Amino acid sequence: MKNLKILLVDDEEExxxxxxxxxxxxxLQARAALNGEAALQMIEADTPEIVILDVMMPGIGGxxxxxxxxxxxxxxxxxxLTGRGSTKEGIKGMQQGAFDYLMKPLNIExxxxxxxxxxxxxx
Amino acid sequence: xxxxEDKEAAFFGKITAGITHELKNVLAIIRESxxxxxxxxxxxxxxxxxxxxxxxNSMVRIKEQIERGVNLTDRLNxxxxxxxxxxxxxxxxxxxxxxxxxxxxxxxxxxxxxxxVTPDQEGPAVTLVTRHVQLQMALFESLECCFTxxxxxxxxxxxxxxxxxxxxxxxxxxxxxxEQSEFSRKILESKNxxxxxxxxxxxxxxxxxxxxxxxxxxxxxDEIGR
Numbered sequence: 027m028k029n030l031k032i033l034l035v036d037d038e039e040e041x042x043x044x045x046x047x048x049x050x051x052x053x054l055q056a057r058a059a060l061n062g063e064a065a066l067q068m069i070e071a072d073t074p075e076i077v078i079l080d081v082m083m084p085g086i087g088g089x090x091x092x093x094x095x096x097x098x099x100x101x102x103x104x105x106x107l108t109g110r111g112s113t114k115e116g117i118k119g120m121q122q123g124a125f126d127y128l129m130k131p132l133n134i135e136x137x138x139x140x141x142x143x144x145x146x147x148x149x
Numbered sequence: 150x151x152x153x154e155d156k157e158a159a160f161f162g163k164i165t166a167g168i169t170h171e172l173k174n175v176l177a178i179i180r181e182s183x184x185x186x187x188x189x190x191x192x193x194x195x196x197x198x199x200x201x202x203x204x205x206n207s208m209v210r211i212k213e214q215i216e217r218g219v220n221l222t223d224r225l226n227x228x229x230x231x232x233x234x235x236x237x238x239x240x241x242x243x244x245x246x247x248x249x250x251x252x253x254x255x256x257x258x259x260x261x262x263x264x265x266v267t268p269d270q271e272g273p274a275v276t277l278v279t280r281h282v283q284l285q286m287a288l289f290e291s292l293e294c295c296f297t298x299x300x301x302x303x304x305x306x307x308x309x310x311x312x313x314x315x316x317x318x319x320x321x322x323x324x325x326x327x328e329q330s331e332f333s334r335k336i337l338e339s340k341n342x343x344x345x346x347x348x349x350x351x352x353x354x355x356x357x358x359x360x361x362x363x364x365x366x367x368x369x370x371d372e373i374g375r
Binding site: 038040041044045047048051082109130131132134 | 170173174176177178179180181182184185188189192215219
C-alpha cells in the first residue's frame, strides 16, 4: 500500500485536497482532480493504481467518467463516492464496472480498507 | 404527475434533495478537516500541542455531531425523494422508522419519546402501493393528535400489524394519560383529527381510536386505486 498512486476526483476542492493530505500522511501518493475532464487527462498522463470518483459532478458526470476509464483502462479499479441516502447509485456504478462504492462523508479507515481490497483483487 | 399539488410536492422534494447533497458535502469537509487535525496531533510528540487533550475531546464531539448530521441528512434526503413519484411501492416499517427520526424534534419539544415496536416474528416486509407523502403525513398527524393529549415524560410506541388482512399501524400512547373516554374525547376534539381523517380518506384508508389501549389505529389497503 505504501506509495500507492491514487487519483481522487471530486469538485469539492476543500474535501478532495484535505482527503489527499490525510492519505499522504498515511504514506500513499494522492493526487486530486476537480472535474471529470481533468481526471481523464491525468489518467492518460500518469495512470494511477486506483481512482476514487465522486458520482455527482458538474460537466462530465461520475458515471460517464467511469465509462471512459473502463473503456481505456479496464483493469484500473474505481471506487465511487455517492452522496445519496440510498444505495441505488452505488449499485448502478458497480453494474457499470466500479469495484465498490462509499457514501459521503467518508470514514478514512473504511476508505483505506476498500482501497486495499480493490488493489488485492486486481493483482 | 396529475395535479398542481403533485407538481408542487415534486418541486419541493427536488430542491430539498439537492440541498441535502450540499449538506453532505459540508459534513464531508468538516469530517476530513477535523480528521486531518487529529492525524497531525497523533503524529506530533506528546505535549507539543498545547491543550492536546481538550482538542482531542473537542474533536470527538465534532465527530459525534457529524454522525448526527449525516443521519439526519440521509433521512431528509429519503423524505425529499418520497415526492419523486405520486404512487410508489413502500416498505411500511421503513417509513415508520424514518418518520420517527424526522419527528423526533417535535416530540422532544413536548418531552415525549417516540419508539418503533419491532414486529414479533420475522416475516416478509409489509409493502404498500400508495402515496408516500400522504402516508408520512398521516403518520405525523396521528403523532400530533397524541401530543395534544399527552403529558411530558410520555412515550409513543408505533407498531405494524396485520388486522384481518388489513395493513394497520398502531400508535399507542404510554405514560400519565387521562381515562380512556377523556383521552378519546380530547383526540376527537383536537385540530389534527379532521386533518388526519382527510388524509387517510385520500389514501382509501381509515383512522380510528383504539378502544382498548390509549391510541390510534391507521389502516391502509395494499394498493390504492389510481
